[in-house]
Amino acid sequence: MTVSLTEGPAVPFSPSTRYPDPTVEILHPSFAALRVYSSSVEQIASGCRWAEGPQWFGDHRCLLWSDIPNNRILRWDAATGAVTPFRMPSNHANGLARDAQGRLLACEHLTRRVTRTEHDGRITVLAERIDGTAGGARLNSPNDIVCQRDGTVWFTDPEFGIHGWWEGEPGTPAPHQGVYRIDAVTGRVDCMLTDLAGPNGLAFSPDERVLYVVESRATPTRKIWAWDVGNGGALTNQRLHIQADGAEAFDGIAVDADGRIWAGLGSDGRAGAPSEDLDGVRCYGLDGRPIGHIHLPERCANLCFGGDRRNRLFMAASHSVYMLAVNTQGA
Numbered sequence: 276m277t278v279s280l281t282e283g284p285a286v287p288f289s290p291s292t293r294y295p296d297p298t299v300e301i302l303h304p305s306f307a308a309l310r311v312y313s314s315s316v317e318q319i320a321s322g323c324r325w326a327e328g329p330q331w332f333g334d335h336r337c338l339l340w341s342d343i344p345n346n347r348i349l350r351w352d353a354a355t356g357a358v359t360p361f362r363m364p365s366n367h368a369n370g371l372a373r374d375a376q377g378r379l380l381a382c383e384h385l386t387r388r389v390t391r392t393e394h395d396g397r398i399t400v401l402a403e404r405i406d407g408t409a410g411g412a413r414l415n416s417p418n419d420i421v422c423q424r425d426g427t428v429w430f431t432d433p434e435f436g437i438h439g440w441w442e443g444e445p446g447t448p449a450p451h452q453g454v455y456r457i458d459a460v461t462g463r464v465d466c467m468l469t470d471l472a473g474p475n476g477l478a479f480s481p482d483e484r485v486l487y488v489v490e491s492r493a494t495p496t497r498k499i500w501a502w503d504v505g506n507g508g509a510l511t512n513q514r515l516h517i518q519a520d521g522a523e524a525f526d527g528i529a530v531d532a533d534g535r536i537w538a539g540l541g542s543d544g545r546a547g548a549p550s551e552d553l554d555g556v557r558c559y560g561l562d563g564r565p566i567g568h569i570h571l572p573e574r575c576a577n578l579c580f581g582g583d584r585r586n587r588l589f590m591a592a593s594h595s596v597y598m599l600a601v602n603t604q605g606a
Contacts, residue, residue: 280349311600331582
């Protein structure tokens with residue numbers, strides 16, 4: 276069942292009536308084992324203006340995601356299929372995550388900060404300055420976020436939310452676009468990377484020894500970089516893990532239990548780019564080669580694994596959110 280909201284265009288969608296779903300494309304034989312033969316792409320909500328940052332809450336059996344221009348976080352209930360507002364206004368929240376205690380973490384464009392929602396509903400600010408001090412320059416517009424098992428939080432901070440009034444408000448950029456780490460014990464905020472053009476989606480390998488970050492404004496093509504993670508979050512051995520082919524544009528990413536990267540995909544906007552062929556989610560093998568593609572009728576911004584067995588892929592794609600059962604689990 277698709278729930279149509281009222282704050283943006285609702286995208287007509289009809290799931291495949293045949294198995295296997297032809298929109299789940301095998302690009303390499305290794306992907307065949309990940310495709311569930313009797314599963315098809317489902318649209319669970321539509322009517323957003325820019326859906327982003329999905330996060331599964333297993334204890335509530337619900338999915339939260341951001342509708343950035345509409346200044347709200349929405350909630351899909353797995354038991355009933357109902358979609359309701361979770362937070363309005365949301366300070367134009369983008370990326371969402373859960374910390375080690377199950378609390379909601381949010382990247383807010385409007386306030387240019389990272390917050391945590393306590394169990395009693397209070398809001399705690401985790402980061403709002405590039406050096407963690409009261410007198411430092413403000414962050415740009417925190418974008419995507421992930422929490423390690425020990426409670427350490429990492430987030431990216433490109434300028435996308437301060438370029439206009441659509442996803443926040445115009446603002447003076449920080450001296451750099453960074454990747455930040457919030458220490459689990461001290462709460463100290465450290466900038467770990469400053470040399471990426473438009474740092475965007477980020478994720479850890481299943482053992483948390485490797486950090487992946489999307490460089491979404493890299494030229495001539497977009498990239499996903501990898502670093503080894505050492506003590507105190509030290510990043511070493513930078514290497515190119517995946518390079519976009521032509522006009523492919525990466526956004527958010529998720530990692531499955533075996534270490535494969537699933538990336539939200541679309542066109543980078545260059546003239547003549549065949550965006551309708553790129554829209555969806557691309558799965559990459561451990562060696563970085565593309566092995567599968569889930570075709571969606573909209574560009575996919577971000578995704579996460581969820582469901583009772585962590586084997587459902589939730590995909591926030593422009594105006595809608597889609598779901599697909601796969602034969603793997605989130606890391």
